[in-house]
Amino acid sequence: MSVARDIITVAGVSAGVFFFFAGTVGLLRFPDTLTRLHALSKADNLGLGFVVLGLLPQTGGLRDGLKLISIWMFVLLAGATVSQLIARTARQSGSGE
Amino acid sequence: MSIATVFEIALAVVVLGLAIWTIAVPDTYSATVGFIAYGLLVALIWVRLDAVDVALTEAAIGGGLGGVVLLGAAARLRGTEAMTMERPSLIVRLSAAALSASIAAALAVAILLPPNPAPTLAPDVVSNAGATGMANPVTNVLMAFRAMDTMLEKVVLLLAIVGVWSLASDQAWGGRPGPRHQADPNGVLAFLARLLPPAGIVVGIYILWTGADHPGGAFQGGAVLASMWLLVIMAGLVDTPPVRSRWLRLVLVAGPGLFLVVGLGGLCFGSAFLAYPAAFAKPLILSIEAAMLLTIATTLGLLLAGAPERSAER
Amino acid sequence: MLPPAPALVTTAGGFLLVLSIVAPVAGVLLEFALGERYVRPVVSTVIPVGLAIAAAVLVLLPRSDGHLVYLLGAWPPPLGVALRADGLSAVMLATTAVVICAVAIFAATDFRPQSVEARTPFAFWILLLAIWGALNTIFVAGDLFTLYVALELLTFAAVPLVSLDGRAETLRAALRYLLFALLGSVFYLMGTALLYGLYGTLDIVLLSHRVSAEPGALIAAALMTSGLLAKTALFPLHLWLPPAHAGAPAAASAILSGLVVKGSFFIVVRLWFYVLPALPGFTAAQFLATLGAGAILVGSIVALRQERLKLLVAYSTLAQIGYLFLLFPLALDASGRLETGQALAGGLIQAISHATAKAAMFMAVGSIYAGLGHDRITGISGAARALPLSVMTFALAGFALMGIQPGGASLAKELLLQETARTGQWWWAGVLQVGGMFTAAYVVLVLAHALSPPDRPVALAARPPRGSGLAALALALCSLFLGLLPWEPYLPIPYALESKLFGVEALVKLLVTVLGGVALAILLSPWPHPLAGTVARRDLKTVPGPFRRACLGFGSLVERGDHVLRQWPAAGICMLAVALLLAASMFGAN
Amino acid sequence: MSAVTVFGLYAAAAVGLGLYGLITTPQPLRKIIAFNLLGSGVFLLFGIVGRRGAAAGFGNDPVPQALVITGVVVAFSATALAIALLLRLFQIAGSTTLNSRAAASPRSDPSGN
Incomplete structure (x- = not known):
């Protein structure tokens, strides 16, 4: 049973790390603000989601699991809002080209 | 070499790189952004040092709110910073580098020569924890064993507010701090400012409450509440209160005031100043912390808002 | 278990120490x-409550064996924090109370509360009491970290006082002050971290039993000392002092110059x-005193070259x-250990004498500024007739500082001179004498200008209120007696000293x-001499022209050097160098 | 190498970097950032001291932790006050240089030397 849990964890966290890595590469390589933002927000949301998913089997109980999931939800919410704001500023100031 | 050590070395190297970048990068704005990332990674170091209370504080106050203050200033000063002043001459820089390196080396020697066995007060803290009825050792130190320091540091926060306010122009005195934020009431920021604070307030109070037995406490909770307040202000949903407001003044002195009153109670009726009667220790400490939470949240928020700039009338 | 040491139990009357902090904070x-x-x-x-507490400490202290102790929250150190007062704390508490009281009376009109709340009175009165609370904490704290918090409290209260008037110049001074003071506190904090790591306590008494000459402790001592020196503005770490002390409003300058720098000085004394x-x-120890001698030389020479009276007084603070x-x-015994003896007493009395006299001096200068509308030294002729009270206060405070009997400075100088003889360090005797002469020089310079007859009748911009003038005068008289x-x-003062204070020998000195x-004053002040027409002309004649020119050239050179040292990078480098040199000399000694 | 060694070396390096930045950067805002860096290094010193004093079931001596929490809050207040001063200075003077040219340059000698 614990082996199965560990496998899920390793798989989930590895997937998360992959997305973070991809997002970081995108942040560094993409040419302008909007595309960078795209890489960053998408990869981070997915990456954190997979990390949380991977960690869920390791939690002690329902409470801790809920805490983990709510962390992810908060990051989603904040990330979405901030990306929106950055994108709008970028478009208004014309630096999104 | 264990995997933990590899991770720690990697962490130290990354943090060091960020620190160097923060100092060396020509653009001030970039330096500020670098410092925020730095602050969050330093919190990880604190976790590795098994000091979760400090990690929370460092992330919330050192990296988070401190970063916001710096970022705000960098944005306002952008443009002027670049054009300004000449860098010091090469000789000055070289000698500064040499001397700083010597100080760092001396410090490294001093910190890495371990006394054996290393002195610690942890057992003392454990054996006296019964007097307060709380399990978080850091809260015990802050609120009971070294309560005087904590109380005086609340006064430092209050003085910082006085100092910031004293920078107002005479016309704006008594008015509202900071610029008025105009935001689209149906925009995404306003949406977030309506959605997040209820959850944030719960989290802030939870951090305070859990601080009795687990990592957490008034500072960390206060920082969360302060950021919720700032979010609402930045979304233009509420305005900063005028500094003349009597309520505001009362909230700002509530924490140290209650601390002082409880302390004097101990002096008059109990065994000593800032001593808590054993039966009421936990409720007393928690009520002081609750008052402090309110005071800290307001103080931090107002420190970020800055000096009064507009008269109280809209 | 052994019974707890006397320093670790609350004594009767110890609660007074708590009150001395709580009253101003409340x-x-x-x-x-x-x-x-x-x-x-x-x-x-x-203010009356604070005065009463200070007086009560003075009364109680000798009756309880010279020590008052209070354990906060009844937790004994090392876990808890103790407050302790000894003779040093008691006299400093009393001095602070008296100076704060005088400044409050002086400021009562300047910062009079209006019916509508105004900015400056609001800030001033809060900061005044905050400084008092911070200083009292410094004088009675028994724990190095409590001292750190108190130091920060002091800085946070002092910085806004500098920029109360809100001009760009004073804002700049306040920012410099804040940044350099923060650098100082960080150094202090590094030392506390190292000491805790070595000995597991920050309590002063416990530490003094545990501390030994290990590398960590020596580095900690050097770092903490240099941090405190930066906060005290000892030459060459003085970049922030002249603009801050000269730019602040008079009442604030009096506090900053008289009291605030004594806070960090007191911690150096505690530490060492x-x-x-x-x-x-x-x-x-020689290194510290050498810096002190440098401060006397540079501070005095630059003071004599200032055009503005407030800057002159600020630079004289640097020298003092x-x-x-x-x-x-002078406090070293034969084995190189610091003894709490006569030299310490002399130094502390000098600090007290300076606290009272310099506060009075700044208030007097403030009144002259307010009265004449300016404080250019070349333009104050006739001030003695127009503003007799202020000029008299300045004169009395100056006399007290230069060591006229029975002033505190003369007692202090006598004590220190005796110690130079006892320890055979004759070179410091010379510095002490020259220091006194320099003090006399700028006092005489200002008085000569103020007493000289004006070219045209003096028009007063405003008449300083009598209450303010009397408060300053009272403080000057305090210092003089x-x-x-x-x-x-x-x-620790020997009984036989009083007789030496009076008599022919003292008069000659x-x-x-x-x-x-x-x-x-004649040689180093670049300004035209006001009394050139009368007495001083003969002196001027006897001084060969080229010699005076050489002296003035030297003065200008010193001023230039001071200007370089007050640049931020230079001061920062000095700070690090002082820390390293202190560490090196301590390593050399152990 | 233990965590104490690694982070101990880092803390010393951060102090050195912070000092260098504080001394050499001309812009006050950069000085404030450098001060915060310096501060974080000093706080880490406490953390290392505490980590070494791990005992009685705690991974880190709680006393230095409490000292750091107090210190962090004080450092934050200092940052906020310094920034407020800086912004006000900028508002009034239009620049943020710490050297005022008028007051800083040695005045010409009135006695003609």
Whole structure:
């Protein structure tokens, strides 16, 4: 049973790390603000989601699991809002080209 | 070499790189952004040092709110910073580098020569924890064993507010701090400012409450509440209160005031100043912390808002 | 278990120490919460209470064996924090109370609360009580980290005082002050971290038993000392002091110059004499005093070249701070350990004498500024007739500082001179004498200008209120009669000294000081001499022209050097160099 | 190498970097950032001291932790006050240089030397 849990964890966290890595590469390589933002927000949301998913089997109980999931939800919410704001500023100031 | 050590070395190297970048990068704005990332990674170091209370504080106050203050200033000063002043001459820089390196080396020697066995007060803290009825050792130190320091540091926060306010122009005195934020009431920021604070307030109070037995406490909770307040202000949903407001003044002195009153109670009726009667220790400490939470949240928020700039009338 | 040491039990009357901190802090909170209308009742309650507490400590201390101890929360150190008062704390508490009281009376009209709340009175009165609370904490704290918090409290209260008037110049001064003071506190904090790591306590008494000459402890001592020196503005770490002290409003300058720098000085004394008396050793003590001598020389020469009176007084503070640090080598015993003896007493009395006299001086200068509308030294002729009270206050405070009997400075100088003879360090005797002459020089210079007849009748811009003038005068008189006070219960002073203070020999010494001062003033002040037509002309004739020109050239060189040292990078480099040199000399001694 | 060694070396390096930045950067805002860096290094010193004093079931001595929490809050207040001063200075003077040219340059000698 614990082996199965560990496998899920390793798989989930590895997937998360992959997305973070991809997002970081995108942040560094993409040419302008909007595309960078795209890489960053998408990869981070997915990456954190997979990390949380991977960690869920390791939690002690329902409470801790809920805490983990709510962390992810908060990051989603904040990330979405901030990306929106950055994108709008970028478009208004014309630096999104 | 264990995997933990590899991770720690990697962490130290990354943090060091960020620190160097923060100092060396020509653009001030970039330096500020670098410092925020730095602050969050330093919190990880604190976790590795098994000091979760400090990690929370460092992330919330050192990296988070401190970063916001710096970022705000960098944005306002952008443009002027670049054009300004000449860098010091090469000789000055070289000698500064040499001397700083010597100080760092001396410090490294001093910190890495371990006394054996290393002195610690942890057992003392454990054996006296019964007097307060709380399990978080850091809260015990802050609120009971070294309560005087904590109380005086609340006064430092209050003085910082006085100092910031004293920078107002005479016309704006008594008015509202900071610029008025105009935001689209149906925009995404306003949406977030309506959605997040209820959850944030719960989290802030939870951090305070859990601080009795687990990592957490008034500072960390206060920082969360302060950021919720700032979010609402930045979304233009509420305005900063005028500094003349009597309520505001009362909230700002509530924490140290209650601390002082409880302390004097101990002096008059109990065994000593800032001593808590054993039966009421936990409720007393928690009520002081609750008052402090309110005071800290307001103080931090107002420190970020800055000096009064507009008269109280809209 | 052994019974706890006497320093670790609360003594009778120990609660007074708590009250000495709580009273001003409660005042701060009340002022802030209640606002403008209640400032006057709050201040006029807190000040008498504070005075009474200081007096009670003075009375109780000799009866309880010279020590008051209070364990906060009844937790004994090392876990808890203790407050302790000894003779040094008691006299400093009393001095602070007296100076704060005088400044409050002086400021009562300048910062009069209005019916509508205004900015400056709001800030001033809160900051005044905050400084008082911070200083009292510094004087009675028994724990190095509590001292750190108190130091920060002091800085946070002092910085906004500098920029109260809100001009760009004072804002700049305040920002420099804040940044350099923060650098100082960080150095202090590094030292506390190292000491805790080595000994597992920050309690002063416990540390003094545990501390030994290990590398970590020596580095900690060097770092903490240099941090405190930066906060005290000892030459060459003084970049922030002249603009800050000269730019602040008069009442604030009096507090900053008279009291605030004494806070960090007091912690240096605590650290060196009470935490690690055996560690610094001969070289480090000589080094500190050498910096002090440098401060006397540079501060005095630059003071004599200032055009503005407030800057002159600010630079003279710089010189006087240097004077305080001469006590360290004189307190060494044969084995290189610092003894809490006569030299310490002399240094502390000098600090007290300077606190009272310099506060009075700044208030007098403030009144002259307000009265004439400017404070250019070349334009104050006739001030003695127009503003007799202020000029007299300046004169009395100056006399007290230059060591006229029975002033505190003369007693201090006598004590220190005896120690130079006892320890055979004759070179410091010379510095002490020259320091006195320099003080005489700038006092004489200002008085000569103020007493000289004006070219045209003096038009007063405003008449300073009489209450303010009397408060300053009272403080100057305090300083002038400090030598008559009974110091024995609090400070280690030999009984036989009083007789030496009066008599022919003392008079001759005084005469030499004053004449030396006159000569220095003539040689080093670039301004045209106001009395050139009368007495001084003969002196001028006897001084060969080229010689005076050379002196003036030297003065200008020193001023340039001072200007370079007050640049930020130079001061920062000095700070690091001082820390490293201190560490090196301590390593050399152990 | 233990965590104490690694982070101990880092803390010393951060102090050195912070000092260098504080001394050499001309812009006040950069000085404030450098001060914060310096501060974080000093706080880490406490953390290392505490980590070494791990005992009684705690991974880190709680006393230095409490000292750091107090210190962090004080450092934050200092940052906020310094920034407020800086912004006000900028508002009034239009620049943020700490050297005022008028007051800083040695005045010409009135006696003609």
